[in-house]
Amino acid sequence: MTAEITSSIGLLTGKAIFVTGASRGIGAAAARLFATEGASVVLGARSTDALDQVVADIRADGGVADAVRVDLADPATIRAAIDRVAELHGRLDGAFNNGAAIQAGPGPLDGTADEDIDEQYQVNFRSHWTAMTAEAALMRRGTGGAIVNTSSIGSRRANPVLPAYGAMKRALNSLTETAAVTWAAEGIRVNGITPGGTATEMMQAWEESTPGIIEQVTAASPLGRMGRPEEVAEVAAWLLSDRASYVNGAIIPVDGGAGA
């Protein structure tokens, strides 16, 4: 459960915000935080039971939340989700495009299956293109908005262990910067974040395919621990808020210094 939503003036008060990957991990933490900060949130993912639970928790705390089923591999469901946001709120002020899949089979790159490359392309890259296009169209009906895309520390350097994941996240950084430059004049800011190792199911899944990786990632962090989903969500909340009004086209590390 989140802290009780008592304040009427939060960082995101009055904003309608769409969050993908909201069924667990960073996205669920973000949806809870954004609601606590006064936003009306619409949560997207495939696991509708998990989404409904997060929505119920937010509503129990006095927040405004709804869920929509989205498969990031299917552009039609992404567009339908933004249509649902329009139906619910008639506007979109913020979008946290955060959902992604870990690469099913780890590297090396010359052993990566075509299916893994295709999934990484569809879920971790193309979905953002589709989502941002639909989101920007709805934001234009209002006074603009802010978009935050979740990339990864794994996009910043060579990524021999997750080559397709790293490549799609690097491509996402490029798309984020391009969108920021393209839409700035319309009042739409676009930024990215590159989390480091964060304690979510994604890390557990990676540990299963690459035993010992959690220990390695923890050792690589100057803070000596992985991040918590809430710590990543805080940065997204700020970027989506008006307090970040001059931040555009930035790719901000949230990695405890692991990439420094």
Ligand SMILES: NC(=O)c1ccc[n+]([C@@H]2O[C@H](COP(=O)([O-])OP(=O)(O)OC[C@H]3O[C@@H](n4cnc5c(N)ncnc54)[C@H](OP(=O)(O)O)[C@@H]3O)[C@@H](O)[C@H]2O)c1
């Ligand atoms: N955890 C880390 O160490 C770490 C580090 C760097 C970057 N990141 C990035 O942070 C973001 C959030 O990851 P997380 O750690 O919170 O992972 P997570 O706990 O595994 O959550 C991933 C979320 O993405 C959703 N998702 C996955 N495939 C989807 C699909 N095809 N369609 C719709 N939704 C889909 C999942 O929902 P359903 O399964 O219900 O659809 C879930 O809500 C991702 O972009 C990830 O790449 C994470």
